[in-house]
Amino acid sequence: MAKKIEGFNFEQRHGKARVRVARVWRSKEGRHFMVEWNVSISLLSDSIIAYVDDDNSDIVATDTIKNTVYAKAKECKEQLSVEEFAILLAKHFTSFYRQVTSAIVRIVEKPWECVSVDGQLHEHVIFSTEGFKLGSERHTTEVTVQESGTLQMTSGIEGLALLKTTKSGFEGFIRDKYTALPDTQERMLATEVTSTWRYSYESVFNLPQKPLYFTERYLAVKKVLMDTFFGPPKEGVYSASVQSTLYQMAKAVLGRFHDISLVHLKMPNIHFLPVNLSSKDKDIIVKFEDDVYLPTDEPHGSIEASFSRFWSKM
Numbered sequence: 001m002a003k004k005i006e007g008f009n010f011e012q013r014h015g016k017a018r019v020r021v022a023r024v025w026r027s028k029e030g031r032h033f034m035v036e037w038n039v040s041i042s043l044l045s046d047s048i049i050a051y052v053d054d055d056n057s058d059i060v061a062t063d064t065i066k067n068t069v070y071a072k073a074k075e076c077k078e079q080l081s082v083e084e085f086a087i088l089l090a091k092h093f094t095s096f097y098r099q100v101t102s103a104i105v106r107i108v109e110k111p112w113e114c115v116s117v118d119g120q121l122h123e124h125v126i127f128s129t130e131g132f133k134l135g136s137e138r139h140t141t142e143v144t145v146q147e148s149g150t151l152q153m154t155s156g157i158e159g160l161a162l163l164k165t166t167k168s169g170f171e172g173f174i175r176d177k178y179t180a181l182p183d184t185q186e187r188m189l190a191t192e193v194t195s196t197w198r199y200s201y202e203s204v205f206n207l208p209q210k211p212l213y214f215t216e217r218y219l220a221v222k223k224v225l226m227d228t229f230f231g232p233p234k235e236g237v238y239s240a241s242v243q244s245t246l247y248q249m250a251k252a253v254l255g256r257f258h259d260i261s262l263v264h265l266k267m268p269n270i271h272f273l274p275v276n277l278s279s280k281d282k283d284i285i286v287k288f289e290d291d292v293y294l295p296t297d298e299p300h301g302s303i304e305a306s307f308s309r310f311w312s313k314m
């Protein structure tokens, strides 16, 4: 909350950013589960004496904030979702310290996946898994918890790179003296999806109790996003633009998951340029026939949008 000091508005928060922690759980059967989290915490309070009076008596040291991440990871005896861990931390800071009015916890989970050999989990196949390999897309979450227990909660995905080699076109756009792009009904469509979705749970006292509920939700949302991008397995689905595909993806998420009230999608259009090469004397070296492309990182088209239900508070 903004405070007035000496004729100025003043807002403040403090915390620790990028606290890295890994946690392993070992089941009775000898299976290993592991997560690696990168945790950033901000604490909000009404106290400004550290800023204006050189009085640190209301400050939770950021070193203490960091240590709490490890202590709470240790206390979690059962595997839990990244969302649950974020809420657990935020609840701790708002209930343990009278100065703290709300806590914002953001966590990025590194995509360690169990290694499977020939389709089976490695190492004594049934009883034990100790091997992991790094995947690509990352599961994210950000929760804000107030001392009253009021909750705002989003989850998301970063770095979900998707590409299809057909069933994509772009035509009928504005044509003027600067336009060079031809209409096409056949092109490569490539993007790297960043998405966040807001859950409608508004209190820490009113959350699904099923273990790993939010991990399951994350996997289900990812599947809906991907299935909508690619369409049904045999026939696929035609994309008239990144905008249209993005809308279909967002609509599918809101249509499918009743406890998601808002979805934001950022989908850069990563260009694969047709290669046409000819020599100085006009001999054609390479003629593009939807086969040879020049992949590029930049520039890229930038397309993003948010969709929410009418009753959403956002």
Ligand SMILES: O=c1[nH]c(=O)c2[nH]c(=O)[nH]c2[nH]1
Pocket: 170, 181, 240, 241, 242, 243, 269, 301
């Ligand atoms: O799907 C697209 N949307 C655009 O807005 C755009 N602009 C462009 O040059 N190519 C594309 N493709």
